[in-house]
Amino acid sequence: xxxxxxxxxxxxxxxxxxxxxxxxxxxxxxxxxxxxxxxxxxxxxxxxxxxxxxxxxxxxxxxxxxxxxxxxxxxxxxxxxxxxxxxxxxxxxxxxxxxxxxxxxxxxxxxxxxxxxxxxxxxxxxxxxxxxxxxxxxxxxxxxxxxxxxxxxxxxxxxxxxxxxxxxxxxxxxxxxxxxxxxxxxxxxxxxxxxxxxxxxxxxxxxxxxxxxxxx
Amino acid sequence: xxxxxxxxxxxxxxxxxxxxxxxxxxxxxxxxxxxxxxxxxxxxxxxxxxxxxxxxxxxxxxxxxxxxxxxxxxxxxxxxxxxxxxxxxxxxxxxxxxxxxxxxxxxxxxxxxxxxxxxxxxxxxxxxxxxxxxxxxxxxxxxxxxxxxxxxxxxxxxxxxxxxxxxxxxxxxxxxxxxxxxxxxxxxxxxxxxxxxxxxxxxxxxxxxxxxxxxxxxxx
Amino acid sequence: xxxxxxxxxxxxxxxxxxxxxxxxxxxxxxxxxxxxxxxxxxxxxxxxxxxxxxxxxxxxxxxxxxxxxxxxxxxxxxxxxxxxxxxxxxxxxxxxxxxxxxxxxxxxxxxxxxxxxxxxxxxxxxxxxxxxxxxxxxxxxxxxxxxxxxxxxxxxxxxxxxxxxxxxxxxxxxxxxxxxxxxxxxxxxxxxxxxxxxxxxxxxxxxxxxxxxxxxxxxxxxxxxxxxxxxxxxxxxxxxxxxxxxxxxxxxxxxxxxxxxxxxxxxxxxxxxxxxxxxxxxxxxxxxxxxxxxxxxxxxxxxxxxxxxxxxxxxxx
Numbered sequence: 001x002x003x004x005x006x007x008x009x010x011x012x013x014x015x016x017x018x019x020x021x022x023x024x025x026x027x028x029x030x031x032x033x034x035x036x037x038x039x040x041x042x043x044x045x046x047x048x049x050x051x052x053x054x055x056x057x058x059x060x061x062x063x064x065x066x067x068x069x070x071x072x073x074x075x076x077x078x079x080x081x082x083x084x085x086x087x088x089x090x091x092x093x094x095x096x097x098x099x100x101x102x103x104x105x106x107x108x109x110x111x112x113x114x115x116x117x118x119x120x121x122x123x124x125x126x127x128x129x130x131x132x133x134x135x136x137x138x139x140x141x142x143x144x145x146x147x148x149x150x151x152x153x154x155x156x157x158x159x160x161x162x163x164x165x166x167x168x169x170x171x172x173x174x175x176x177x178x179x180x181x182x183x184x185x186x187x188x189x190x191x192x193x194x195x196x197x198x199x200x201x202x203x204x205x206x207x208x209x210x211x212x213x214x215x216x
Numbered sequence: 217x218x219x220x221x222x223x224x225x226x227x228x229x230x231x232x233x234x235x236x237x238x239x240x241x242x243x244x245x246x247x248x249x250x251x252x253x254x255x256x257x258x259x260x261x262x263x264x265x266x267x268x269x270x271x272x273x274x275x276x277x278x279x280x281x282x283x284x285x286x287x288x289x290x291x292x293x294x295x296x297x298x299x300x301x302x303x304x305x306x307x308x309x310x311x312x313x314x315x316x317x318x319x320x321x322x323x324x325x326x327x328x329x330x331x332x333x334x335x336x337x338x339x340x341x342x343x344x345x346x347x348x349x350x351x352x353x354x355x356x357x358x359x360x361x362x363x364x365x366x367x368x369x370x371x372x373x374x375x376x377x378x379x380x381x382x383x384x385x386x387x388x389x390x391x392x393x394x395x396x397x398x399x400x401x402x403x404x405x406x407x408x409x410x411x412x413x414x415x416x417x418x419x420x421x422x423x424x425x426x427x428x429x430x431x432x433x434x435x436x
Numbered sequence: 437x438x439x440x441x442x443x444x445x446x447x448x449x450x451x452x453x454x455x456x457x458x459x460x461x462x463x464x465x466x467x468x469x470x471x472x473x474x475x476x477x478x479x480x481x482x483x484x485x486x487x488x489x490x491x492x493x494x495x496x497x498x499x500x501x502x503x504x505x506x507x508x509x510x511x512x513x514x515x516x517x518x519x520x521x522x523x524x525x526x527x528x529x530x531x532x533x534x535x536x537x538x539x540x541x542x543x544x545x546x547x548x549x550x551x552x553x554x555x556x557x558x559x560x561x562x563x564x565x566x567x568x569x570x571x572x573x574x575x576x577x578x579x580x581x582x583x584x585x586x587x588x589x590x591x592x593x594x595x596x597x598x599x600x601x602x603x604x605x606x607x608x609x610x611x612x613x614x615x616x617x618x619x620x621x622x623x624x625x626x627x628x629x630x631x632x633x634x635x636x637x638x639x640x641x642x643x644x645x646x647x648x649x650x651x652x653x654x655x656x657x658x659x660x661x662x663x664x665x666x667x668x669x670x671x672x673x674x675x676x677x678x679x680x681x682x683x684x685x686x687x688x689x690x691x692x693x694x695x696x697x698x699x700x701x702x703x704x705x706x707x708x709x710x711x712x713x714x715x716x717x718x719x720x721x722x723x724x725x726x727x728x729x730x731x732x733x734x735x736x737x738x739x740x741x742x743x744x745x746x747x748x749x750x751x752x753x
Contacts, residue, residue, distance in 0.1 A: 058233075066226040070233055077237040084248040091250075166539070168573040177547075 003128055010132025016109045017140035018186040023109040026100045027141060028175040034157050037145035039093040041138020043086065043101060047078045048110050049130035052118040056126035059119045071114045072105070079104045109137060140182070148178050252287045252316065252334070257301040260318045261330040267291035269301060283417060285424045286316075290323070298323040302424060303334065304417045319421040326390050326430060328422065390425050454555065458515035460631050462522060464624035465675065469526055471606060471620045472613035476530035480613045484525035487537035491521025494545035516555045517545050523563035523675060526614025527668070527714070528570065536574055540566035560721040561679045564672075564714050571714070603665040615668040625674040638683075639673040641694040642701075649702025663705065672713035682721040689731040696720060 016022045023044070030036040054074050055062075062070045083101050086094040094101060104110065113133055118126040149155055152169030154162045168174045254269040269289040283306035291299040300321040316334040321327065473481045495517040499509045521541050528537060544566030549558045603609060606617030614621070629636045647664040651657045664670070677683070677697060684693050697720045704712030 062229055063222060063226045065222070066230055070230060073230070073233050073237055077241060080241055081244055084244055088248045088250050166573040167575070168569055171572055173572065 002125065006125060006128045007132045010129060010134075010136040011139065012136070013190075014133075015136045015140055015186065016112075016133050017137055017144075018183055019190070020109075020112070021183070022112050023107045023137060024179070025103065026107065027144065028172070028179060030097065030100055031141055031144040031148050031175060031178065032152065032170045033096070034142055034145035034149050035093075036096055037141030037143070038138060039090075039097055040100065041134065041141050043082050043097070044104055044107065044109065044137050045131060045134025046082050047075065047104055048113060048134045049127055050078045050081075051075045051110055051114060052126040052130035053123055055114045055118040056121060056123045067115075067119065068111075071111060075110050075114070076105045109133065144178055144182055147182075148174060252303045252305075254287070254289045254301075256287065256303055256316075256334055257289055257291065257318055257320075260332050260334065261320045263330070264291060264293075264296075264299060264320065267293045267296070267299065283420050285420060288424070288428075291320075297325075299329075300425065300429065302421050304420050306417050306420075315417070317417045317421075319417070321390070321421075321425050321429070323429065326425075328390065328418075328425075331418070331421075390422055390430055454514045454516065457633050458519050460628060460633050461519050461675065462515070464627045464633075465519075465522055465526065465614070467620035467623050468614040468617055468671070469522070471617035472526055472530075475606060475616060476613055480530040482534070483528055483530060483532055483537050483613065484522065486534065487525030487528070487541050488518060488521035490538040491517045491524065491541035491545050494542050495550065498546055498550045514555055517549070520544050520549070520562045520566070523614075524566045527563060527567045527612050527671070529611075530613050532570075533574070536570050539573075540570045543569045556681050558681055559725075560718055561676055561682050564676055564717050564721075567714050568718055600661055600665060603662065609666075612668060612671075615671040618665050618670045621670045621674055625670075628674070634674070634678045635690075638678055638690055638694045639670075641691065642673040642677055642698045643669060645695050645698025646701045646705070649699050650706050653703060653706035667705075667711045668713045669701070672717055676714070677717050677720075682724055684724055684727045684731065686728075686731050686733050689727045692731065693720060693724065693727055696723070 010016075014020055017024075017027055026040055026044075030040050051071070051074050055071060058070070079102060082104075083094070086097075086101065113129060117129045121129070146156060148169045149157075150161060151166050152171075152174060154160065154165035169178065254271050257269050258267075259265075269291045271287065271289045273288075283304055285302050286305045287301075287303040289301045291301055300323055302319045302321070304317045304319060306315050306317070318330075318332050318334050319328060320330040322329050469484060473484070495513075496509055500506075521544075524540050524544055525537055528540070544562035548560060548562040548565045549555070552558050604618050606620070609616040625634070625636075625639060628634045643664050646669055647660045650663045651660045677694065684690050697716055700720065701712050701716040704716055
């Protein structure tokens with residue numbers, strides 16, 4: 001039950017991109033291609049899972065005064081690791097992510113989850129939280145990337161789909177537009193789901209609300 | 217009293233985390249080292265636009281003197297002279313240790329034509345125009361004597377005095393006279409220490425060129 | 437005139453007033469539209485008609501989706517989307533592919549206007565936004581028109597074969613459909629001033645400041661007249677920048693707004709060498725809330741408080 005909750009939170013209820021609106025910098029900059037979403041999503045999932053595990057393990061050891069520098073050290077280490085791994089084995093993806101790869105260090109999803117979840121929860125839960133938050137981020141980025149790639153370049157995952165394209169969508173203004181559209185759609189679905197849940201059991205919705213406020 | 221202890225604990229925790237992380241990263245850095253590819257030589261030297269680089273066998277580029285040649289490639293273009301492009305990676309000595317340099321030799325004139333950083337190493341801030349920045353002035357010493365002086369095992373002070381500006385190394389014809397072994401010992405004065413890695417990089421490149429393109433054949 | 441400017445408190449304007457203004461604007465655009473069709477031919481007419489129809493259709497469809505009744509849509513229809521469609525149409529080149537006016541109108545009406553709450557709620561001018569959307573997406577295909585002899589739309593002195601009279605009338609000038617004939621635009625502008633729809637001061641400030649800034653930047657005052665008579669400056673100044681919704685509420689605010697707009701356009705034109713009117717208007721549209729935040733109308737009989745309180749003024753207002 002708990003694991004299911006964590007999974008649902010990461011993927012949907014507290015989706016880091018669409019609900020918590022964290023990590024907007026890579027979201028806006030990298031979603032020109034669907035493939036970027038997968039690459040960035042996997043990199044973030046790796047870093048998030050590893051840093052959550054380590055921070056959760058050390059949560060009683062790290063003095064709260066210096067927790068932020070300690071988290072940053074741990075996160076930076078894993079970012080460097082994933083960077084080296086990608087450079088070695090998947091240089092194409094590393095090149096397309098460019099400078100946003102090292103910038104995962106300051107991605108607020110990771111620090112946010114460390115502070116809000118991993119520092120308060122046991123290892124297994126933190127690990128799951130890292131995995132599902134990362135996957136939620138990846139799903140959002142990939143969907144946005146597919147949308148922008150489809151309309152902006154007429155391709156999907158690099159394959160030609162149509163000859164017609166609207167350049168607006170691959171430009172920065174299109175990124176903000178797409179982000180707004182996705183948040184609107186997400187809120188629509190979110191409201192529909194919570195309303196349906198409200199009908200039989202009135203207590204479910206308020207608790208979700210509380211949780212959202214508490215963790216955001 | 218309690219406060220002091222907690223400060224100590226904070227510092228200790230951070231130090232331990234930092235040390236563990238650094239250890240992990242340096243191990244992985246060694247394991248996951250990516251050798252430079254010929255793409256690294258492209259676009260560094262503006263005059264060589266449109267050149268096609270082809271990797272050559274890097275014959276033991278390690279002379280045990282502060283770094284090694286990690287990539288050697290010959291660049292060709294219709295209507296242009298052939299070039300040897302080298303990527304030199306320096307060891308852990310001096311400032312800019314573990315930096316990567318691209319060096320370009322003109323194969324028809326046997327001269328070093330261009331050099332530039334590709335990646336800056338652990339400590340940055342090195343000024344190519346080293347001597348100018350430090351007010352020792354340049355110009356009086358010609359390139360050939362600068363290189364000869366540097367590479368001939370002069371003592372540190374002399375070597376530093378002759379390392380005027382990095383441009384001094386340019387257009388130096390690589391001959392048996394000016395390529396001599398640099399023992400690789402690290403000079404102790406601060407200023408010279410600063411340039412050590414860069415200085416090795418030039419030496420290594422010149423040495424490599426001499427060993428592979430001047431010594432054996434080419435009618436020398 | 438004064439009663440039509442939106443004053444500090446949002447007043448509910450009668451729909452008859454909005455309708456009358458919009459119909460006036462369309463009448464004022466008529467000479468330039470006709471001139472454009474005469475100069476550029478049937479393709480221009482097609483572009484304008486497509487933009488107009490799809491703008492109106494977008495609004496109607498949006499309202500139908502929001503479950504408004506057909507009767508109320510017709511009753512409440514205030515012609516703003518017709519004006520947007522017409523403005524967008526004459527802002528495009530005559531050689532634009534057929535789908536561009538449609539896409540631009542849909543974007544302008546649905547995204548910029550209706551999603552933000554309809555007439556009076558849009559935070560930027562929909563027609564400008566539609567044009568910028570198309571220029572970003574399809575580039576030169578919609579940005580400038582074509583007419584023999586084709587010359588760069590901006591700074592004709594560089595190509596030299598056009599007289600100032602040509603620029604004024606629009607003969608042989610390349611550009612968007614409605615922007616070439618300055619004389620027709622000015623006639624339309626005079627009509628709007630006479631009907632009390634716009635204030636003559638603001639477009640004048642914008643046009644003059646742009647010409648001055650450009651001349652100062654290029655240190656060449658012979659550029660003054662050609663620069664204000666070329667490109668979309670006159671069209672933008674009279675019909676786009678003066679949009680009530682996206683201009684400040686006070687006279688001081690408006691003077692600041694149009695002066696800044698002129699300086700910005702002049703600098704953009706001088707530095708980039710391209711047409712900058714629509715981007716500059718869009719950019720300045722964003723500053724309107726800021727200007728209104730800091731330039732607040734003085735209440736009647738207001739006496740300036742003593743110094744220590746003066747700092748608070750902005751906040752209280």
